[in-house]
Amino acid sequence: MPRLCLSFALILAAGSGLCGPVHAQQAPTREHLAPSGWEDSYHDIHYSPVVRIGDRVIISGIPAAVGETDEAKIRWAFQQMQAHLATVGATMADVIELQSFHVARDHEEFRRVVEPVLKVHREFFKDHYPAWTAVGTTALFSKGAPMEIRAEAIIGSGARPKADIAKPKKQ
Numbered sequence: 001m002p003r004l005c006l007s008f009a010l011i012l013a014a015g016s017g018l019c020g021p022v023h024a025q026q027a028p029t030r031e032h033l034a035p036s037g038w039e040d041s042y043h044d045i046h047y048s049p050v051v052r053i054g055d056r057v058i059i060s061g062i063p064a065a066v067g068e069t070d071e072a073k074i075r076w077a078f079q080q081m082q083a084h085l086a087t088v089g090a091t092m093a094d095v096i097e098l099q100s101f102h103v104a105r106d107h108e109e110f111r112r113v114v115e116p117v118l119k120v121h122r123e124f125f126k127d128h129y130p131a132w133t134a135v136g137t138t139a140l141f142s143k144g145a146p147m148e149i150r151a152e153a154i155i156g157s158g159a160r161p162k163a164d165i166a167k168p169k170k171q
Contacts, residue, residue: 028054035083052088052155059084059151061101063142070146071116077149078124085153092124093158098132100149103140110136113146128161 033050034042041049041060051058062080064073082092100117104110114134121132130151140148 031088033087035080035087038084050084050087055155055157057085057088057090057094057151057153057155059153061099061141061148061150063140063145063148065142065145070113071120073146074117074120075123077147078120081149081151082124085151088155090153090155091158093128093161094153094155095125095130095151096154096157097152098130098149099151100132100134100147101137101140102134102147103138103145104136105138107136117147128158128163 031052032042032048033052035049038049041047047060049060049062051060059081062077062084064070064077066076067073081095085091085094102110102113102117104113117134142148
């Protein structure tokens, strides 16, 4: 009788998930998307402008390629990032990480070409800023683009952000 009770208890525990999963957990679906006007990226150049894995969103590099000035081109790239995010129902508030690539020959030029990016960045990210890595390079795929930006987002993560970072004391 004790063995029968122990066997029955193990069967109940296994069925309830107490002894491990009964069914293997399924991997999240991976979706490849492109906002209107970016379809050729997928079909001709063979990259996905937007990849969604569960609630994680990866935005491929967007060149700052349209506009009369570098600042206008950079603003256009950030606007395109918004359009890319919208394809999966995400917003700029959901962006958790940025990587930007800037055409520059040396550190002095790099600091100069980043200035308009900082200005535009402040327009799109008023608070709760994403992590950001800026990299200097000698060339980008899109000729004439002063920079390119890529992003990662978690859908819905911008709904209730928290930041407990003290302001530095002015000296």
